[in-house]
Amino acid sequence: MSEVRGVANEDLIRLDADERKRVRRRSWKLLVSLAAPNKALLILAAVLIVLSTIARTSFPLLIAWAIDWALPAAQRNDWVPLAVVGGLYLLASCAAGPLLGWYEVTSKRVSQEMLLDLRLRVFRHTQRLSLEFHENYTSGRIISRQTSDVETLREFLDQGLTALVSGVLFVVFTGASILFLDGWSFLVVIVASIPIAIIFRWYQKRSEVLYRESRVVSARLISTFMETMTGIRAVKAFRREAENDRAYEDVAMEYRANSIKSINLFGVLQPSLVVIGNLTVAAVLLFGGLRVINGTLLVGTLVALLLASKRVFSPVDEIANFYSSLQSATAALEKVSGLLEEEPTIVEDPEPIALKNAKGRIEFKNVEFGYGAGPTVMEQFDLTIPAGQTVAVVGQTGAGKSTLAKMVARFYDVRSGELTIDSVPIKKLTAKDLRRAVVMVTQEAFLFSGTVADNIALGKPTASRDEIILAARAVGAHEFIEKLPDGYDTDVNKRGGRVSAGQRQLISFARAFLADPAILILDEATSSLDLPSERLVQHGLQQLLGNRTAIIIAHRLSTVEIADRVLVVHDGKIVEDGSPAELIAQGGRYAALDQAWQDSLGR
CATH class of the missing domain: 3.40.50.300 (P-loop containing nucleotide triphosphate hydrolases)
Incomplete structure (x- = not known):
């Protein structure tokens, strides 16, 4: 049995690059197979989030048109442009919320269907596996796959993935509106995205290892607890409480140390994103203000650019917040997919022979x-x-x-x-x-x-x-x-x-x-x-x-x-x-x- 194929080897963090790629392909293949039966709902969710994001990112454009086009027309007693812009703003405002809410309900319904399918797969597959597997694989680790790992995936699908998709689309559409308003300001945003990409890459490489370690320690924590509670009579009979306390404390402290390392990583990522976002807005204001003074940029456009520049980085913080959820879910998915890849060692012959009225020889x-x-x-x-x-x-x-x-x-x-x-x-x-x-x-x-x-x-x-x-x-x-x-x-x-x-x-x-x-x-x-x-x-x-x-x-x-x-x-x-x-x-x-x-x- 390949160590990578199954879950006998918990230490996935030590796999080489090729094996790591194979594990990732296996994991995402599982995710796709879970999503496939919900294709119609996924398409509906995609349409809803696109429409909702368009509505939410249109506000800076509408403000620019109102200031630079509708208000001057109103001063000339032409109220039609202002009415059109006002109507579009009202429509976008009323549509954005319900569309987003509909998307949230639809996406969570999809996630629950996927999780139900996954739980049933894990349970049925674990029962189907041969006794050899169960004698080599601790019950605590199996329980961890069905509880801790599936729960991590639930949190990601219900919350992290929704925020991730919504945030990414918001950044893309807001960036497109900046490009539509002013190419030079868009260039400023592109330059600002370079350090953000570097910081994200730094965070990704370090958090990926930490979250895989976290899944291993989490499984060991559950296994230690299960073993102690299952053997509680022996614990009491031989007065092992103090020794078990120390053993469990060691695992719990290892889990805490791992969590603190993850928190420290995010403590560097989040402030960096805030600083870069604020500097970008300041750059757009300075560069745009000078162009307004020399008459090459309209005031309404500058206001819209400032709003869009500020908004384009607001979901980045949210994306970063849920990136940890993505890492944890990826590690959990690898564990679960490894379990599901295990094959029974005892299999039925494709051409069996019937045993009727067995005698027992x-x-x-x-x-x-x-x-x-x-x-x-x-x-x-x-x-x-x-x-x-x-x-x-x-x-x-x-x-x-x-x-x-x-x-x-x-x-x-x-x-x-x-x-x-x-x-x-x-x-x-x-x-x-x-x-x-x-x-x-x-x-x-x-x-x-x-x-x-x-x-x-x-x-x-x-x-x-x-x-x-x-x-x-x-x-x-x-x-x-x-x-x-x-x-x-x-x-x-x-x-x-x-x-x-x-x-x-x-x-x-x-x-x-x-x-x-x-x-x-x-x-x-x-x-x-x-x-x-x-x-x-x-x-x-x-x-x-x-x-x-x-x-x-x-x-x-x-x-x-x-x-x-x-x-x-x-x-x-x-x-x-x-x-x-x-x-x-x-x-x-x-x-x-x-x-x-x-x-x-x-x-």
Whole structure:
């Protein structure tokens, strides 16, 4: 995976020139794709802002005509020119405000449509990405993409972009009116624009780096906060409050220092623009005044030139004010576009093979596995698990037990060789067929917002209440669910509805059993259960595993007792394979593990 292509590399500020150009093209391509469906509204907004700007920049011209043409005509009792100019001034005054307001509403409507599209894209794409991505990319950084970065884009689209477009058009049209009135004064404005361009370039180069750094630090700030709050029990248990305070303070101070640097840059830019603007008006007044004295410039034209010269630089200050918003939005857009450019590592075959009435036979043929481009985790092996067999996988931590489960669930693809289910290569199965055939229950029993019944029904959304209750009874969850304030209708996230870790695991068991898969994987799924609950679950397992294949990853050897077969994994290899009784009789690694387990129980 290219470091530039995705978001694994947060440090975008260190990219070389070519990579930077590619990231920018990627970012603006995303922005264009968001804007494309709103083409009609964008055209309307463009027309409105042009008409509004023409109306607002026409005032100096109308004043010049009134002084130099209409008033002299009125002195000769010809009131028509004054009436025409007055009518045009009144029309421009009445039209400028409503047109600008209509533009503001239209442009903000476009921005909201774009942001809705972007939020949905980020959410859907993040869900679609493979487990490998989520295990390498912290949740805090993903949340930062969906919240902080999207919010930065919202501020820019709702406020910064509107002001930027309006300001640029105002400068262009006001400059055109100065050129129309007097070429020499226009030349003065052009000369004044040179130092403004130099200052802008200076600001751009320095602020660009600062704002990208700001996005990185902002993501780290959110990630640090999320990690602390998620692990608050461990924080309290080990009294880590003081250390966490210092760590968070360091990141927060880094963010503040970055913000102060940005403020200091703008503190140089804004006064410079004001000074240059005032000097330009003074130059136009001096040069124009001398020409009025010698009769080569009319008084009304000079008044209009002074008004226009003053006004031509007023939006420049506004543009500068929102230039920081542009920089911040550009950095945020790069982050979001990087996330959206990530591709799932697990993809469906364009010509899949249907898996109908899955039996659950699993076969590994010359399979080797490693995570990404990392070292080999499971050395080449062959393994066949007949349909309906319950296999327990044991071994030391990090030996590769869970790796087997992740391959069967296709959270990861094998590096070489072939893995089949019912003789169909797993890579040829659709995600729908695979998820229907294989269900995995992990140690982390996650419950979603909603009722207990809703959480169990995740295994089968069309299930009736009777089916949900039967699944709960099968795993021994019915009794404690009935004791909850509202039984199966209890909200698991509301006061009184909270359940213990063991109860959460039982609910996740019921969810899996309701799905009725051909292959059930339990990845240390009984680790959160106390011994009475575990015995209850084992009874449920014995009742329900009779016709399905089961892979049980376990540290507790009590769970292994219900297995037909045991695989002992050590350093990425299957070193023992047989029934529990056979392996105990052999006196190998499993026998040692079993003896240690018996000793721990005091038997």
